[in-house]
Amino acid sequence: MSEVHKNFMELSFASRSENESFARVAVASFISQLDPTMEELTDIKTVVSEAVTNAVIHGYEEKTDGVITIRTWIEGQKVSIEISDQGLGITNVEEARQPLYTSKPELERSGMGFTIMENFMDEVAVDSREGQGTTIRLVKHLKTHQQTLQH
């Protein structure tokens, strides 16, 4: 048996909304070494976009001097992504995770961010402390190439 393929990357960037597209493209580019399906790639891009947008809008309230860090691990076909900010934190995580809930209705938020993360990923964990920041941990098991061919 060959050894399980492992890899890791980390990147930090300013809490500017234009970095939302940079972040999702960077993570998608990193996991492309696993030969994901188009659907898996879109799922990952979408959840990274959701988590980074939460950090920009809610963590830092659109102030651009915050730092957002993304760490991505690959272990075999398992992808783990951690998105952290040192912003305001979430007062009530359970409430924030409810579909259609938004703390900022005036900004035309759909309140679907966490629901999308939960639908597209196998695991979603939120660790948030008021005044200290939020870390979102996401895990997805990609189909192996063999499984994809069988479909």
Place this chain on the structure above:
Amino acid sequence: MGLYVDVARRRNVLIVRLSGELDHHTATQVRHRLEDELSKGIDTNLVLNLENLTFMDSSGLGVVLGRYRQISQLGGRMAVCSVQPSIHRLFEMSGLFKVFSFFEDEERAIRACGVAS
């Protein structure tokens, strides 16, 4: 990759074609542009053509829902057309699939707003 907004008119229907990626950053641009166009008072109906939209997240859902509310207040209709499968999935997940009218192409969407071709 950014977002490009192309605007056309047929009678009282504002036709908006979005190309590129609709996220929180570009949603602000779409919201302002469409609010400007609708504030001219020409249109009561809106057709959103998403044929060339390659990416959308929940911020996109928010801006589409916002325009739906705006058009409903004007007493008009909103029709969405040519949605790609990955984006279709988001509309389904959010339940908005039941709220908006979806069409396969722009002509059908325009006709659904009550304009004969």
